Amino acid sequence: MTEQSTERPTLEAVAARAGVSRATVSRVVNGGDGVREPLVERVRQAVEELGYVPNQAARSLVTRRHDAVAVVIAEPETRVFADPFFALQLRGISKELTAHDSQLVLLLTEGRDDHARVARYLAGGHVDGALVFSLHLDDPLPGLIRGVPTVYGGRPGWSDGSRGAVYVDCDNRGGAREAVRHLVGLGRRRIAHITGALDQTSAVDRLDGYRDVMVDADPKLIEESDFSPAGGERAMRELLDRCPDLDAVFAANDITAAGALRVLRERGRRVPEDVAVIGFDDMLPVTERTDPPLTTVRQDIEDMGRLMARLLLRGLDRRTPGPESGPAGTPSSVVLPTTLVRRASA
Amino acid sequence: MTEQSTERPTLEAVAARAGVSRATVSRVVNGGDGVREPLVERVRQAVEELGYVPNQAARSLVTRRHDAVAVVIAEPETRVFADPFFALQLRGISKELTAHDSQLVLLLTEGRDDHARVARYLAGGHVDGALVFSLHLDDPLPGLIRGVPTVYGGRPGWSDGSRGAVYVDCDNRGGAREAVRHLVGLGRRRIAHITGALDQTSAVDRLDGYRDVMVDADPKLIEESDFSPAGGERAMRELLDRCPDLDAVFAANDITAAGALRVLRERGRRVPEDVAVIGFDDMLPVTERTDPPLTTVRQDIEDMGRLMARLLLRGLDRRTPGPESGPAGTPSSVVLPTTLVRRASA
Structure with missing residues (x-):
């Protein structure tokens, strides 16, 4: 580790040279108001003569901008x-x-x-x-x-x-509604929902959107999860065990849907023939590589x-x-x- | 956006209360030396009475630790x-x-x-x-x-x-040597090298290790690349076109090797029967999922x-x-x- 050894002129040196107080130099250097023009001129001249560069941390204390x-x-x-x-x-x-x-x-x-x-x-x-x-x-x-x-x-x-x-x-809620309505339009009746982490508003809103359409949804068709691929796999297994007659799944995000797809394949369910699946996000590296490619609700994350x-x-x-x-x-x-x-x- | 509205006591207020200069307060607050004990006591008392909390940015200017x-x-x-x-x-x-x-x-x-x-x-x-x-x-x-x-x-x-x-x-150099020696030990004679980005010392050192073993290496067997999967694919195509008789590849890292494996499969070369492949890094999510699983030089990156x-x-x-x-x-x-x-x- 090396250390800067060049001595930089201090605020104090500028103040001494200009014959003003430290506070006045500070105000001028930081573009503040309230300093009379002749003093401003004297400070500017001293700054120039000494080649003073304000310390960024010190300046930030006054300007409050760090970029x-x-x-x-x-x-x-x-x-x-x-x-x-x-x-x-x-x-x-x-x-x-x-x-x-x-x-x-x-x-x-x-x-x-x-x-x-x-x-x-x-x-x-x-x-x-x-x-x-x-x-x-x-x-x-x-x-x-x-x-x-x-x-x-x-x-x-x-x-x-x-x-x-x-x-x-x-x-989130409107997007979820559109997804579930699409499944209904495809003639699906036993539509399950794998939720996101319900301590996040996005997950709560997507669940609300699902419920807006599935007004009398069988509570057994809703499985709480956590937005993760492993969580999606666990939830899909749970749902298939509990409701073997399900014919569609709306998953709270794409990576959860990808996990659900893996379990459906493992259990011999054809997608979309036996079970239709929709995700949320439209993350291209995920949605285009799933088997089959994933229908999803697109939000422009970037x-x-x-x-x-x-x-x-x-x-x-x-x-x-x-x-x-x-x-x-x-x-x-x-x-x-x-x-x-x-x-x-x- | 909300903003803190509570007024905090300033350094100046502490200085006024203690009847000392601003600089003295600053030195005491930041644990600096050079202040006589009676003054230190007066400042400490003023700090306590006013409930003064030093601004972290200001304190950092003196203590120079930000954690x-x-x-x-x-x-x-x-x-x-x-x-x-x-x-x-x-x-x-x-x-x-x-x-x-x-x-x-x-x-x-x-x-x-x-x-x-x-x-x-x-x-x-x-x-x-x-x-x-x-x-x-x-x-x-x-x-x-x-x-x-x-x-x-x-x-x-x-x-x-x-x-x-x-x-x-x-x-890097020793690891590369071991990889290439292993390929020689398998009876391979036309051993190619896909380099990393040669403006990085790790890539230069791995190339040097390859050359340490392949002292009279055919320069056509060395293809410059950039540590990326796409770069690995490009380099492998180039090498196969130029040296169709190559029987092994040492790639400068695992993701480059993964790219090379994809091209070898695409061109109908069996790994390791026709072409043996070794990577560098041992990034488990990569090396265990390649087809076939990748032999590599392990460094403990974490x-x-x-x-x-x-x-x-x-x-x-x-x-x-x-x-x-x-x-x-x-x-x-x-x-x-x-x-x-x-x-x-x-």
Whole structure:
């Protein structure tokens, strides 16, 4: 490990040279107002003569801009790298932040026990704001980062109706309704649902959409799962044991549906002839490689990431005072539409 | 977006209450020396009375510890999420940092154009140090972060022999030698090599290991590639067209070997009967799923990540003055051994 040895001129040296206080230099250097023009001129001259470069950490204390945005995925890092959903969302975020020369700072954790540390980093003045996704209902993180400008991926499920939170989501309930209606239209009557993790609003909303259509659904046709491939396999086995007459499955996401397809094949059920299957997300590497290719509800995950970043940056710009900034106010949440993509499985 | 509205007592308020200068308060709060005991007592009392909590960014300017370590993978984020090598290395790093309650800060980029911004963040006082891997030879990053404690993953290929750099690597050359010797021991004579990206020392070292054994190798048997599956496919096609009599392939990593296996099958060559294939890394999700399962040179990627984090943290502890710290000095680089893992492909 090597260490910078060149001595940089200090703020104090600039103050001494200009014959003003440290605080005045700080205000001038950081573009703040309230300093009379002759003093500003003297400080500028001293800065130039000494070749003073403001320390970024010190400057950030005043300007409060770091040109860096944190991304927090409220899942263990093993999950972050195993589920292509997060890679897609990060791709959108990365493109948008890079276009604004803002650094993407991904805070990884081993699990929820580490969220207090994450909150400390977020509140510690290292980033301009945070993009938080895959939040579970009882996660303490939002309460710990109240002072940090944040945009959520997916509607937070706070008991006060998520008031004040800015989020980007897709129409989970409407998308689920369309999927189940499509199965009904195919003449299916025993339509099962494999849910996502029900401590996440996306899973609750998709279940609600299923129930909107299957008003008197047999409760035995609903199996709780967790958005994972292994969870999808377990749920499909459970459902087949319990309801051998089922003729369709709506799974809460694509990787769960892929797990269900493996079990159906293992049990000798033909898809879609015996059992029609629909997923959710339309993650291309998954949906195009399943056997048969998966009919699914498409949400544009990469675009959602891009939009989250855009909303956050727009909100930050509004906080920075200046003649070019728009009217004050926080950006609004956005709910994007979904589309049913028909392939071979339903 | 919500904002903290509670007014916190400032450093100035503490200084006024204690009747000392701002600088004195700062020194006391940050545990610095050089303040006389009666003054220290007065400041402590004022801090207590006002309920002053030092701003973390401000405190970090003095203590220079953030309990956060940056990870920089010198590849575009698309590559980071597509290549399981990085997920494994991050797993090891994450476990080690979490055990020391240090936050893993992954800095993602769209490509090398963003490395100046990464360097700005690293030098900006947001992390205690950096773990940098997948460095390419002409990357300007190391020069830009000279003041930041850094441990490299893989030996940097600087012209001065990487003097002063601390790195963790595996015995790339020795591992490659063992792989090629194994192929020779199987009676193979026309042994090809698909290289990695030759602007990385790991690729150069593996090529050197191949040449150590194949002293008079036909240059037509060496095809330059880039560590990617698509690159492996391209290289294998090229080699088969040029040297249809080849009877073995040593690929610079597992995902390249997986690409080569696909092309060999496509061209009707049986593995290992017609062509024996060996990879490098032993990434289990890859090597166990290839057809046939892949013989490879094992390096413990997760452990390398863990070791990088450990070396960095140890180095940081040594920089912190105090009676409990060990003798000054920088930690040494580590080169880990490799093992040949025999499966069906060779």
